Amino acid sequence: MDWQALEISLKLALLTCASLLPIGLFISYILSRTQFIGRGLCEAIITLPLVLPPTVLGFFLLVSLDQDSFIGGAFVSLTGENLAFSFTGLWLASIIYSLPFAVQPMLRSFEQIAPELREMAWCSGLSKWKTFLKIELPLAWPGIITAMVLTFSHTLGEFGVVLMIGGNIAGETRTLSIAIYDSVLAFEHEQAQMMSLTLLAIALVTISIVYTFNRRQRHLMRL
Amino acid sequence: MLEVSLFDERQPALNVEFNCESGELLALVGPSGAGKSTVLRCIAGLHKPERGHIRINQSAWFNSDDKINRIPQQRRVGFVFQNYALFPHLTVAENIKLAQSDTKDDKLTTSLLSKVHLTGLEKRYPHQLSGGQQQRVAIARALARNPDVLLLDEPFSAVDKVTRRKLYLELNSLRRDLAMPIVLVTHDLDEAAMLADTMVVIHHGKTLQQGTPAKLLHQPNTVAVAKLVDVRNLFKGKVVENGNDAQLHWDNKQLTLIGTLGYHQQTVNWTISPSKVILHQRVRPSRGEQENPVSGQIVELMTLRGITTVLLAVNDVKDVIIQMDVSEHVSVRNSLKTGDNITVSLLAESIHLMAM
Numbered sequence: 001m002d003w004q005a006l007e008i009s010l011k012l013a014l015l016t017c018a019s020l021l022p023i024g025l026f027i028s029y030i031l032s033r034t035q036f037i038g039r040g041l042c043e044a045i046i047t048l049p050l051v052l053p054p055t056v057l058g059f060f061l062l063v064s065l066d067q068d069s070f071i072g073g074a075f076v077s078l079t080g081e082n083l084a085f086s087f088t089g090l091w092l093a094s095i096i097y098s099l100p101f102a103v104q105p106m107l108r109s110f111e112q113i114a115p116e117l118r119e120m121a122w123c124s125g126l127s128k129w130k131t132f133l134k135i136e137l138p139l140a141w142p143g144i145i146t147a148m149v150l151t152f153s154h155t156l157g158e159f160g161v162v163l164m165i166g167g168n169i170a171g172e173t174r175t176l177s178i179a180i181y182d183s184v185l186a187f188e189h190e191q192a193q194m195m196s197l198t199l200l201a202i203a204l205v206t207i208s209i210v211y212t213f214n215r216r217q218r219h220l221m222r223l
Numbered sequence: 224m225l226e227v228s229l230f231d232e233r234q235p236a237l238n239v240e241f242n243c244e245s246g247e248l249l250a251l252v253g254p255s256g257a258g259k260s261t262v263l264r265c266i267a268g269l270h271k272p273e274r275g276h277i278r279i280n281q282s283a284w285f286n287s288d289d290k291i292n293r294i295p296q297q298r299r300v301g302f303v304f305q306n307y308a309l310f311p312h313l314t315v316a317e318n319i320k321l322a323q324s325d326t327k328d329d330k331l332t333t334s335l336l337s338k339v340h341l342t343g344l345e346k347r348y349p350h351q352l353s354g355g356q357q358q359r360v361a362i363a364r365a366l367a368r369n370p371d372v373l374l375l376d377e378p379f380s381a382v383d384k385v386t387r388r389k390l391y392l393e394l395n396s397l398r399r400d401l402a403m404p405i406v407l408v409t410h411d412l413d414e415a416a417m418l419a420d421t422m423v424v425i426h427h428g429k430t431l432q433q434g435t436p437a438k439l440l441h442q443p444n445t446v447a448v449a450k451l452v453d454v455r456n457l458f459k460g461k462v463v464e465n466g467n468d469a470q471l472h473w474d475n476k477q478l479t480l481i482g483t484l485g486y487h488q489q490t491v492n493w494t495i496s497p498s499k500v501i502l503h504q505r506v507r508p509s510r511g512e513q514e515n516p517v518s519g520q521i522v523e524l525m526t527l528r529g530i531t532t533v534l535l536a537v538n539d540v541k542d543v544i545i546q547m548d549v550s551e552h553v554s555v556r557n558s559l560k561t562g563d564n565i566t567v568s569l570l571a572e573s574i575h576l577m578a579m
Contacts (some may be wrong), residue, residue, distance in 0.1 A: 119269050120308040122295040124322035125368055134321065138312045 001194050004171055005179035008087070012175060013155040016094040017148050023095070024102035024147055029132075031103075032110035050100040054160025061093045062164050090166040090173050094155045101150040109143025110136065142214045149210045153203050225372050225404040227266065229275040231428070235261050237272055238429040243372075243404035243421070245280075250407045250419035250436075253451060258428035259408040260305075263374045266406065267302050268295040279371045279404075301365030301403075305377040307357050309349040315360050316345035322367040335363040338397065354382040355390055362397070373405040379414060391417060412452055416440060424448050441496045442575045449577065454494050455546045462486035462576065471574065474540040478515045481571040492577040497532065499573035500547035503566040505557055515569040519545065521561050526551050533559060535567065 031043065049057055065083040066072045075083045083089035113136055121131040137144075159177045166173025168182070176195055183192035224244050231237040235258050243249040251259045264270035266277055268284065271292060277285040284293045310318050319332050336342050339359035349357055358378055365373060378394075379387045395418060398405060409415050415422050416436040424431045424439065432439060432448045443449040449457055460473040462480070464487040469480040471493060503516070522544065523534035531554035533547045547567060549559075559565070 114306075114308065116304050116306065116308040117310060119267075119295070120302065120304060120310075121321075122269070123267050123298075123300050123302040124364065125296050125324065126321070127296060135310055 002179040005174050005176045009156050009176040013152045015091055016098055016155045017151050019095050020102040020151050024106050028103050028106035028110055031107055046103050047100045049097040057097055058161040058164025065089045085167045087172050093161055093165040097161050098151045098154050101154050102147045105143040105146040109140035113139050142217045145213055146210050149206045153206055226278040229265050229272040231272040236428040240430055241423045241433050245404055246402050247420045248398055248405040249421045250409055250415035251423050251425055252415045253425040257425045259425055260376055263376050263408055267300045268298050299371040301370030301373040303361045303365050303375045303378045307361040311349050314346050319364050319367050322364045335367055339363045355386040372403050375407045377408055424451050426451055446492045446577055455497050456495050458493055460493050461490050476539050479571050490579055494575050495569050495573050497546040497548040501568040502549055516566050517569055518566045521563045524561055
C-alpha cells in the first residue's frame with residue numbers, strides 16, 4: 001500500500017473541494033439567477049470536462065500550464081516554480097476538470113428554489129445577502145453536499161488528466177490511481193488490489209453519506 | 224391610506240388607479256391574467272412600473288417623477304402569496320420570527336400564533352400542516368413585520384371549499400383588529416363581495432370601476448364591468464322621457480323608470496339584479512300589479528344553499544330569459560315548478576341603465 005500516494009490523493013481531493021465550494025457557489029448562483037446572452041456557451045464550457053476525453057483535457061491543460069504559455073509563464077515569474085508536473089499545477093487542473101461536478105448539482109439546486117421564496121424573504125425584510133444565507137443556502141444544501149462529494153470522489157479517482165499534468169513524481173504528483181496503475185504494470189497485484197479496495201471503500205462511504213443526507217433533507221423540506 | 228396610480232405600456236400593461244383607506248379591505252377582481260397580481264407586486268416593490276406613484280400615509284414608496292423606488296425591504300408590506308411561500312426548512316415559529324424586526328421577541332410570535340389559532344404548532348414544519356394551517360402561518364408571518372399594508376394574493380385558492388368558508392370567517396374577524404389598508408386579489412366575485420368593503424374591477428391591466436360590492440354588482444358603470452361581474456340579467460331597451468317621467472321600451476313592453484336620466488330616445492343596456500325581481504304571490508293578490516309587472520313561463524328551477532334561481536321566459540319579449548332569486552321557502556310556499564306561468568315585478572328603483 002502506497003500511503004504517500006493516498007496522502008497526496010486525499011490532500012488533492014480536499015483542496016479541490018475547498019476551492020470549488022466558493023467557485024461553484026458563485027458560478028451556479030449567478031447562472032441560476034441571471035439571464036444573459038451567451039449563457040448557453042458559458043454552461044457548455046463549464047460542462048466540457050465532463051465529455052472531453054481526460055487525455056485531451058490533460059493535453060490542453062498541460063500546454064496552457066507550460067512555462068512558455070501565458071499562465072505557466074506568469075506563475076514562473078511570480079513564484080519561480082513550474083506549474084506543469086507540480087502539485088500546484090495538478091491542483092489547478094483538478095479544479096478545472098472537477099468544475100462540472102461541482103457546478104451542475106449546485107445549479108440544479110438553486111434552480112429548484114421557487115422565486116417566490118426569495119421574494120417572500122425580501123418582503124419579510126431580509127437583505128439579499130441574508131436571503132442567500134438563511135433561505136437559499138439551506139435549501140440548496142443537498143445540491144451543495146452532492147457537489148462536494150462528487151468533486152471529492154472524482155478528484156480522488158481521476159487518472160488521465162493527472163498523468164498528463166502531474167506525471168508520476170512520488171511525493172509530489174503520484175496519486176493513488178497512478179500508484180495502482182504502476183503496481184499493475186509491475187505485476188504487484190496484491191498491492192493494486194489493496195489500493196483499489198481503499199478507493200472503492202472511500203467512494204462507497206461518501207456516496208452513501210450523500211444519499212442518506214439527501215433523503216433526510218428531502219423529507220424535511222417536501223411541501 | 225394607500226394611494227396607487229400605475230401606468231405601464233410594456234407587458235404586462237397597466238393603467239391602474241385606486242385608493243384604500245386604513246382598515247379598509249379592498250378587493251381587486253378580474254379574470255385570470257387581468258394584471259391583479261402585478262399590481263400587488265408593484266405595491267410590494269417586486270415589479271417596477273414605467274410611471275405612477277404608490278403612497279402610504281403620505282410617504283412615497285414609488286414615484287416615477289421624483290425617481291423614488293424603495294426596495295421591498297424598505298416597504299413595510301405584509302404579503303400572503305397564492306401558494307403561501309412558506310420557508311420549507313423552517314418551523315412555523317421560525318417562519319414567523321424571520322419576518323419580525325426583533326427576532327428575539329418570543330411573545331410576539333406566541334401572540335401572532337394565538338391570533339391565527341395555531342398555538343401548539345410552533346415546532347411543526349410547513350409540510351406537516353394542512354392547507355388551511357399553512358395559510359394561517361402565512362398570514363401570521365405577514366403580520367409579524369407590523370406592516371403598513373397587507374397584501375393577499377388569492378389566499379383562498381389553494382384550500383378546499385369547506386376550509387375556505389372557515390377561513391373567510393376567520394379573516395373577517397381578524398381584520399377587525401387590523402388598522403392598515405388590506406388589498407385582496409381574487410377572481411372569485413362571491414369571495415370579494417363577502418369580504419371586501421370596496422371592490423375594484425380590473426381587466427387587461429386597467430381599472431374599470433371602484434365601488435362598494437353592492438354598487439359594483441348591481442349598478443355597474445358599463446357593460447364591460449357588468450359582464451366581468453357576471454351580471455345575469457343584461458338587456459337592451461330604448462328610453463323615452465316625457466317631462467319628469469321616463470319609460471323603458473323593452474320590445475313590446477313598457478317599463479316605468481324612476482325619474483329621468485338624460486337618455487331620451489337612446490338605446491341603452493339595462494340590468495336588474497336577480498334578487499331584486501319580486502315574485503307576485505299566487506295565493507293572495509299583490510299591489511305589485513302596479514309595479515312593472517312581467518309575466519312569463521318558468522323554464523328552469525335550481526336550488527342551492529336555500530336560494531332558488533328561477534329562469535323565466537318573458538311573454539311579449541322575444542327570446543328573453545330573466546333570472547330571479549327567491550328564498551327556497553318562498554319557492555316552496557308558491558309551489559313553483561317548471562312550466563308554471565307566474566308574474567313578477569321589475570321595480571323601477573332596481574332597474575339600472577348603462578349607456579351603449
